[in-house]
Amino acid sequence: xxxxxxxxxxxxxxxxxxxxxxxxxxxxxxxxxxxxxxxxxxxxxxxxxxxxxxxxxxxxxxxxxxxxxxxxxxxxxxxxxxxxxxxxxxxxxxxxxxxxxxxxxxxxxxxxxxxxxxxxxxxxxxxxxxxxxxxxxxxxxxxxxxxxxxxxxxxxxxxxxxxxxxxxxxxxxxxxxxxxxxxxxxxxxxxxxxxxxxxxxxxxxx
Numbered sequence: 001x002x003x004x005x006x007x008x009x010x011x012x013x014x015x016x017x018x019x020x021x022x023x024x025x026x027x028x029x030x031x032x033x034x035x036x037x038x039x040x041x042x043x044x045x046x047x048x049x050x051x052x053x054x055x056x057x058x059x060x061x062x063x064x065x066x067x068x069x070x071x072x073x074x075x076x077x078x079x080x081x082x083x084x085x086x087x088x089x090x091x092x093x094x095x096x097x098x099x100x101x102x103x104x105x106x107x108x109x110x111x112x113x114x115x116x117x118x119x120x121x122x123x124x125x126x127x128x129x130x131x132x133x134x135x136x137x138x139x140x141x142x143x144x145x146x147x148x149x150x151x152x153x154x155x156x157x158x159x160x161x162x163x164x165x166x167x168x169x170x171x172x173x174x175x176x177x178x179x180x181x182x183x184x185x186x187x188x189x190x191x192x193x194x195x196x197x198x199x200x201x202x203x204x205x206x
Contacts, residue, residue, distance in 0.1 A: 035055065035056055035064075037056070040052055040055050040056055041055065041068050041069075041070075043055075043070050044070070045070050046140075046144065046145050046146035047070075047136060047139060047140060047146055048070070050135070050136060050139070051067055051070050051136065054067055054129075054132040054133075054135075054136060055067055055068070057132075058129050058132055059126050059127075059129075060126070060127060060128055060129040062079075062080075062083070062128070062129070063080070063128065063129020063132060063133055064129070066079070066080065066129065066133060067129075067132070067133065067136060072133060072136055072137045072140070076133075077133065077137045080128055080129060080130060080133045080134075081098065083127075083128045084124055084125070084128045084130045085097075087123075087124035087127055087128060088106060088120070088121070088124050091109075091120040091124070092108075092109040092112070093106050093107065093108055093109065093117065093120060093121070094106060094107035100198065100204070101198045102134055102138040106121070141203070141204060142198075142199055142200075142201065142203070142204060143200075143201065144203075148169075149200070150169045150172045150173055150176070151169055152200035152201060153172060153196055153197065153200045154167060154168065154169050154172050155200065156195075156196035156200040156201075156202070157172075157181070157193075157196055160192040160195075160196060161184060161186075161192075162181070162183050162184060162189060162192055162193055162196065163181065163182055163183065163184065164182075164184070167182070181193070
């Protein structure tokens with residue numbers, strides 16, 4: 001039986017905890033040791049801190065080249081996706097592509113343990129810089145000015161009539177922990193909520 005899985009868009013662990021990269025370093029000529037601080041480019045945009053940490057911890061030479069100018073192009077993103085998919089296929093994993101929220105789906109080979117599949121996903125992510133590049137690319141598309149997520153979502157909730165006009169960011173911060181929001185239910189509330197969560201500025205293609 002083929003096992004299906006979904007990998008959510010992951011905020012790289014170092015961006016949450018200030019620790020090391022979330023994946024082990026595979027033995028590969030494309031995987032490099034952590035760089036010295038003095039060799040990190042000067043990043044200055046809205047995501048400068050995230051770019052700096054990604055460049056410091058990325059183990060992929062190609063990945064570092066992609067983010068070095070602080071501008072991940074559509075072609076460069078496609079290059080990463082192609083390399084990531086090829087790596088997964090080398091393990092017999094069927095890569096089914098990315099979803100609108102930048103998560104992705106895959107099928108493990110018949111009989112493969114989930115734990116082994118996770119290790120292979122982690123290895124391919126390390127080889128290609130998938131997690132860092134996917135996070136930086138999608139974040140710049142969805143929130144180019146790096147504005148506060150809670151503020152954006154609350155504004156979207158109110159704009160779409162999902163909550164009362166007096167709903168606040170403080171309330172959102174509490175509700176976001178449980179993912180339970182005081183939504184005013186309607187025929188389209190579920191779709192509107194999903195859209196506000198994925199793209200609160202409404203700038204992504206639908």
